[in-house]
Amino acid sequence: MTQDEKKRAVAHAAVEYALEHLDADSIVGVGTGSTVNYFIDALADKKQLFEGAVSSSDASTERLKKHGIDVYDLNEVSSFDIYVDGADEITEHMHMIKGGGAALTREKIVAAVAKTFVCIVDDSKVVPVLGKYPLPVEVIPLARSYVAREIVKLGGDPVYREGCITDNGNVILDVHNLTILEPSKLESEINQITGVVTNGIFARRAADVALVADENGVQRLNSN
Numbered sequence: 001m002t003q004d005e006k007k008r009a010v011a012h013a014a015v016e017y018a019l020e021h022l023d024a025d026s027i028v029g030v031g032t033g034s035t036v037n038y039f040i041d042a043l044a045d046k047k048q049l050f051e052g053a054v055s056s057s058d059a060s061t062e063r064l065k066k067h068g069i070d071v072y073d074l075n076e077v078s079s080f081d082i083y084v085d086g087a088d089e090i091t092e093h094m095h096m097i098k099g100g101g102a103a104l105t106r107e108k109i110v111a112a113v114a115k116t117f118v119c120i121v122d123d124s125k126v127v128p129v130l131g132k133y134p135l136p137v138e139v140i141p142l143a144r145s146y147v148a149r150e151i152v153k154l155g156g157d158p159v160y161r162e163g164c165i166t167d168n169g170n171v172i173l174d175v176h177n178l179t180i181l182e183p184s185k186l187e188s189e190i191n192q193i194t195g196v197v198t199n200g201i202f203a204r205r206a207a208d209v210a211l212v213a214d215e216n217g218v219q220r221l222n223s224n
């Protein structure tokens, strides 16, 4: 199976999982990325079974609308059950690195409102320790160099993501050479740096369920 086939398989499994928890009045939270794109495409076939979506990026909003799925402003939605999103890395503790697609801040906000975070990945994303994938940090443009110097003090090696402006008008530093043994602690420490909007460690709001595609199908992992 190619990685793409696994992404498609896990996206279809996520639609089945979501439909078990949704009804005609439900809003579904939708993440961002190539795995989520498969999820959106598969969800479109079932759009009569739920009310609409809240979205974590302009790209996902556009794709949802193209399929005729109504997209609601998160400010209009006080709570919803399921948020489905991919990840760049995930551990058995359901801690993740996200933000490869630069949508980390909106993803973290939508995830905060959702009752259940369903992470959909292929098995290449499952790691024992976070940090091999460079950690994305969204930064106010004026603060870029200052934040980079502060991250060096924390032991990271920040690289400016050239040509990338987030949906919020900010820039991304990708932090290399981190071995993230205490994800919640580092998530908080980086977020305390003035000028950081947020970073791509999702440990304080980890996933509740992970659907992982491998050669044998799709496995479901639950948080302890």
Ligand code: 5RP
Pocket (backbone or CB within 6 Å): 031, 032, 033, 034, 035, 036, 085, 086, 087, 088, 097, 098, 099, 100, 101, 102, 103, 104, 107
């Ligand atoms: C976007 C993300 C994505 O979920 C993450 O990058 C995984 O993407 P893909 O499904 O394309 O591998 O966090 O900001």
